[in-house]
Amino acid sequence: MNLGSGQGSEARFAAYVEGLVSVIGHADRAGPLHDYCTGLMLPGERKSVEPMAARTAPARTAAQHQSLLHFVGVAPWSDEKVLGKVRELVLPAIEKHGAPGTKCPGVEAWIIDDTAFPKQGRLSVGVHHQYCGQLGKQANCQVAVSLSLANHAASLPVAYRLYLPKDWTEDGARRDKAGVPLDIGFKTKPEIALEQIRWACEAGLPRGVALMDVAYGNDSRLRTGMTALGLTYVAGIQPNTLMWPSGAGPQRRGKPLNNTGRRDEPDLISAKEVARALPKRAWRTIRWREGSADWLSSRFARVRVGVGHNRLIPETLAQEWLLIEWPEGEAEPTKYWLSTLPANVSFRKLVDLAKLRWRIERDYQELKQEVGLGHYEGRGWRGFHHHATLCIAAYGFLIAERAMIPPSGPCATAWFQTPALPESYRPRGSALAA
Numbered sequence: 001m002n003l004g005s006g007q008g009s010e011a012r013f014a015a016y017v018e019g020l021v022s023v024i025g026h027a028d029r030a031g032p033l034h035d036y037c038t039g040l041m042l043p044g045e046r047k048s049v050e051p052m053a054a055r056t057a058p059a060r061t062a063a064q065h066q067s068l069l070h071f072v073g074v075a076p077w078s079d080e081k082v083l084g085k086v087r088e089l090v091l092p093a094i095e096k097h098g099a100p101g102t103k104c105p106g107v108e109a110w111i112i113d114d115t116a117f118p119k120q121g122r123l124s125v126g127v128h129h130q131y132c133g134q135l136g137k138q139a140n141c142q143v144a145v146s147l148s149l150a151n152h153a154a155s156l157p158v159a160y161r162l163y164l165p166k167d168w169t170e171d172g173a174r175r176d177k178a179g180v181p182l183d184i185g186f187k188t189k190p191e192i193a194l195e196q197i198r199w200a201c202e203a204g205l206p207r208g209v210a211l212m213d214v215a216y217g218n219d220s221r222l223r224t225g226m227t228a229l230g231l232t233y234v235a236g237i238q239p240n241t242l243m244w245p246s247g248a249g250p251q252r253r254g255k256p257l258n259n260t261g262r263r264d265e266p267d268l269i270s271a272k273e274v275a276r277a278l279p280k281r282a283w284r285t286i287r288w289r290e291g292s293a294d295w296l297s298s299r300f301a302r303v304r305v306g307v308g309h310n311r312l313i314p315e316t317l318a319q320e321w322l323l324i325e326w327p328e329g330e331a332e333p334t335k336y337w338l339s340t341l342p343a344n345v346s347f348r349k350l351v352d353l354a355k356l357r358w359r360i361e362r363d364y365q366e367l368k369q370e371v372g373l374g375h376y377e378g379r380g381w382r383g384f385h386h387h388a389t390l391c392i393a394a395y396g397f398l399i400a401e402r403a404m405i406p407p408s409g410p411c412a413t414a415w416f417q418t419p420a421l422p423e424s425y426r427p428r429g430s431a432l433a434a
Helices: 009-023 027-041 048-054 062-073 079-095 172-178 190-204 220-228 271-278 347-371 379-404
Strands: 108-119 128-132 139-150 156-164 208-211 235-238 242-245 282-290 295-307 320-324 335-339
Touching: 009 027, 009 079, 009 139, 009 271, 009 379, 027 062, 048 062, 048 242, 062 128, 062 379, 079 139, 079 156, 079 379, 108 128, 108 190, 108 347, 128 220, 139 190, 139 347, 156 347, 156 379, 190 220, 208 271, 208 347, 220 242, 235 347, 242 271, 271 295, 271 320, 282 320, 320 347, 335 347, 347 379
Parallel strands: 108 208, 208 235
Antiparallel strands: 108 139, 128 139, 139 156, 235 335, 242 295, 282 295, 295 320, 320 335
C-alpha cells in the first residue's frame, strides 16, 4: 500500500486501515477498527468510547457504543501485530524527513520515555500514587513506558507497556478483575525499557542513538545493558554520579566495584565536581535547533570520563563523554549527560542528540491532545493497551499525511468530516441527561 499516492486523505485513510485489517484477525473487526480510528481523528473534546460512538454512528449510537467497547476492551487481537503493521506503513515517511539539509535522515534515535495519566480511585489497572509528569508531582496515575523511533521530523512509538507497581503484581484479586496476564510480574521502569530495547534489537529495527532522561539514564544497569547490545546512548544523569576524570581510573583490580564508592576508590568524584573544576575555556555556547522565535542555545562543556558504578569490572572500564549544560546566569550547571558516542563526534552533534528528546515530548503532547491517548475510561489491561495501540495507529497516519503536506497546509484532522450528532444525544454526566 502506498500512502503517498495521489488519492485524497480519506481514500488514503481507508487504504491505511485496510492494511491494519490484515493483522487484526476476524473480518468482523474491520468495521470497529475503522470506526475507532476515525473517532480518534475526528475533532472532539473527548476521545473515549461513548462520544466517539456518537460521532461515528449518530443514527445508532447505543449499538455503536457496544461494538466499540467490545472491540477495544474484550476482543483478543494482538497489539504487537498492529504496532508492527503501523511501523511498516509509517516508518518510510519518517525516514524520508529529518533535520533540515539532511538528504537521507533515516532513524536517528531510539527514545526511551514514559507518560502518565492522572486517574481517580484504585481499580483502573496499574493506578498508583506515584510521580505524574503531566501534573509535575506525586499523584494517583497510570504510567506507560515506551520506545520510539525518531528523527528531527517525527517519532513513532514501537513498543508500549503499562508499568505495574509491586502492590498490583501482588494483589491477585485486582489483577484478576483487571485481566492482567499471568506472565506479567513486577519490573521497574528501566527494566521494562531494557526489555523493549532488547526486543527492538532482536526484531532488527533500524538503529539510532538511544536517548533517555535522568529517570532512565541514571540506571547503570540500563546503560550497561544497552552497551552490551551494541547501542550507543546519550543519557541524562544526576550531578552526584561518580566518575574518574580523564587520566584517572580504578586503583583496585580483579574484582567488581561495590557500593562503598569513594572509600575504596578515592579518585572517584561527582559529575558536579568535574563540571566545577573545568577551566573557562572548556565552555562553549552552542545552538541546536530553531525555536518558534529564535535559535535555541545554551552554554556547554564536554570531557572524557570513566564512570564508576556498582558491579563495574575495573578492567572493562571505557571512556565516555560527560556533557554538561550551564546556562549563562545560572549559579550552577543544570543538566548532565553521559554518552558512548565516538570520541571524534562533533560537539554540536553531541548537543543536538542530547536535546532531541524534545521530539518525543512534543509528540506525546499531540498524541494526548489530538487523538486522545489519555481518554480511555476502561479499567482493564487489554483495553488500556488496545486503546493506546489504536491511538498510535491513528497518529501514525497523521505523521504520514504531514510528510506529504507543506507546513502551511491544513490540519490533518480537519480533512475528516464530522457527522452531526442526533438532537437526543446526551453524554454521560451531562446535566441535560438527568
